[in-house]
Amino acid sequence: MALQIINAGGSDSQEIxxxxxxxxAGAIPDAQIEVRPTSTGHFEIRVSSNxxxxxxxxxxxxxxxxxxxxxxxxxxxxxxxxxxxxCLVPE
Amino acid sequence: MAPQETDREHIQELVTRNPxxxxxKGNRDAPQCGFSATVIRILDTLIPDYATEDVLQDxxxxxxxxTFSSWPTIxxxxxxxxxxxxxDIVQExxxxxxxxKTLGVEATPDAAPEIxxxxxxxxxxxxILEEQAPDGHTVHLQIDARYGHHLHLAPPAAGEIEIAGxxxxxxxxxxxASRADGIRIDVVQTPEGTGFHIENPKAPRVSPVxxxxxxxxxxxxxxxxxxxxxxxxxxxxxxxEGSILLTSEEAPRVEALPLDTRLVFYCKMxxxxxxxxxxxxxxGFTDVHNLVGGIDAWLETSGS
Numbered sequence: 001m002a003l004q005i006i007n008a009g010g011s012d013s014q015e016i017x018x019x020x021x022x023x024x025a026g027a028i029p030d031a032q033i034e035v036r037p038t039s040t041g042h043f044e045i046r047v048s049s050n051x052x053x054x055x056x057x058x059x060x061x062x063x064x065x066x067x068x069x070x071x072x073x074x075x076x077x078x079x080x081x082x083x084x085x086x087c088l089v090p091e
Numbered sequence: 092m093a094p095q096e097t098d099r100e101h102i103q104e105l106v107t108r109n110p111x112x113x114x115x116k117g118n119r120d121a122p123q124c125g126f127s128a129t130v131i132r133i134l135d136t137l138i139p140d141y142a143t144e145d146v147l148q149d150x151x152x153x154x155x156x157x158t159f160s161s162w163p164t165i166x167x168x169x170x171x172x173x174x175x176x177x178x179d180i181v182q183e184x185x186x187x188x189x190x191x192k193t194l195g196v197e198a199t200p201d202a203a204p205e206i207x208x209x210x211x212x213x214x215x216x217x218x219i220l221e222e223q224a225p226d227g228h229t230v231h232l233q234i235d236a237r238y239g240h241h242l243h244l245a246p247p248a249a250g251e252i253e254i255a256g257x258x259x260x261x262x263x264x265x266x267x268a269s270r271a272d273g274i275r276i277d278v279v280q281t282p283e284g285t286g287f288h289i290e291n292p293k294a295p296r297v298s299p300v301x302x303x304x305x306x307x308x309x310x311x312x313x314x315x316x317x318x319x320x321x322x323x324x325x326x327x328x329x330x331x332e333g334s335i336l337l338t339s340e341e342a343p344r345v346e347a348l349p350l351d352t353r354l355v356f357y358c359k360m361x362x363x364x365x366x367x368x369x370x371x372x373x374x375g376f377t378d379v380h381n382l383v384g385g386i387d388a389w390l391e392t393s394g395s
Contacts, residue, residue: 058176066161073154073163082163 013037016078020045020068027067032090041080048088060087098155106169111141111194114156115166119143120362126178127166133185134168136266137196139236139373170194196266204272206232206254206261211278212287213258220244220259231262234270237369238294242287295372297365300355300380302392308355309333315353316345320367321386325359331389337367350375357382357389 017035024033024047031049038044045064052060064085065072071079106112113130117123122131134141146153146165153165160167160174168175170193175181184190191197208216216230224244231251233241247253251262254271263271270293279288300308308315309332317334319326326336334357335341345354354371356364361384368381382389 058174058180062161062174065163069158069161069163073157079163 013040013043016041016071017043020071020079023067023071024064028063038083041078042083043079043081044084045082046086046088048090050090052087052089057087061085063087098151099159102152102156102159105142105144106172109142109169110171111138112169113141113143113166114146114152114169115143116145116147118145123147124165126164129178130166130168130181133181133190135235135237135239136233137185137191137194137236140370191266197269203252203254204263204268204274206256206271207273207275208256208259208261209275209277212276213256215278215285215287216259229260229262232267232271232274232276233264234267234291236266237373238270238291240289240291295369295379296377297368297372297379297381299383301383302389305331305355305382305389306393313353315355316348317355317357318345318364318367320356320358320364329386329390331357331386345371346374351377353378353380355380355382358385360385360387 014037017037020035020043021033024031024035024045028047028049028051030051031047033048034046036044036046047064051063055063064087065082068079068082071077072082111134113127113134115122115124115127115130117127119131119135122128131143144152146156156165156167157163162174162177164177166178166181168177168181175184175190175193181190184193220228220230227246228244229247231243231245231248233243235241247262248264251264252268254261254263254268270291273292275290277288277290278285305317309317317331318337319330319334320337323336330336337345337356348354354368354376356368356371356379358364358367361381364385365381368379372379384391
């Protein structure tokens with residue numbers, strides 16, 4: 001049997017991932033963005049942008065989190081957790 | 092949605108007023124999540140005093156702090172108004188020594204501390220090592236910033252100092268070593284069982300005072316400060332005659348008193364007042380006392 005996760009993210013998760021993608025793109029225009037649902041409400045994000053250049057890791061993460069705060073705030077927030085956030089500066 | 096302007100102002104005021112402030116779940120004595128507990132352990136190792144805000148007590152703060160910091164998780168550490176990070180980052184900064192600098196902590200013991208382990212304690216430690224420790228484990232002594240002492244068994248870690256005594260070696264990290272000079276480790280028998288007793292001449296002293304003793308002090312002629320560290324609401328229910336509520340307006344007056352002024356602290360049961368008393372002892376006050384059992388014990392004594 002394959003290592004398949006049944007609840008790895010259905011259409012809802014895909015829709016939320018797209019909203020996150022849009023929000024990050026709005027805040028960091030030159031960004032290359034990947035948002036991947038891992039389970040319901042949980043996501044992994046990978047963002048590459050020159051905006052991260054010269055910033056500390058905290059400041060880089062803050063840039064991304066600031067963009068998606070609205071999706072993560074409140075008791076019925078669509079995004080429960082970001083399991084992993086990678087911020088890269090393009091070569 | 093943007094946080095209410097009042098929330099933002101409230102948070103700004105909090106991080107400005109408190110040099111070191113941790114937004115967390117629960118409080119210092121009872122963290123309500125593992126991530127908060129980890130950061131508390133690290134801060135306890137480094138500094139005696141810092142402030143905490145419990146986001147579980149305030150749903151609007153819990154949301155507002157996430158927007159304020161652009162950080163989606165709790166805990167969040169602020170130092171001098173600046174956001175430092177959450178649990179992962181605090182751990183990282185602690186491991187590489189950056190957090191020590193941020194908090195102004197110097198871990199440079201000039202020489203190996205002198206540690207006196209009594210014969211009985213040496214034998215007891217050896218026995219524990221032989222019977223309970225896997226191969227390669229040694230005895231470690233950790234002293235936190237409030238001079239809480241902890242003994243545990245583990246393999247030697249990088250950066251630790253080994254204090255070799257007759258019969259037993261102790262391993263201390265640099266910060267603990269800087270707090271260890273003159274320590275005496277003994278074994279004592281108490282009604283609760285046999286255990287190690289550690290005397291540390293560097294530890295700021297808070298002496299317990301019982302309700303009966305306090306009564307004789309109040310009846311006596313010597314002046315002293317009796318400080319109530321509870322909330323105004325608790326005080327409205329009952330208070331000890333002659334005490335003063337230690338408000339943020341009152342604290343500077345007490346801090347400016349001569350350091351040999353006798354200070355007696357009380358709260359409901361003695362926990363909060365112990366922290367307050369330790370705070371003043373660490374400031375250099377030499378005659379600091381905590382009412383054992385708090386006003387609950389006092390009322391019981393005076394009622395009977």
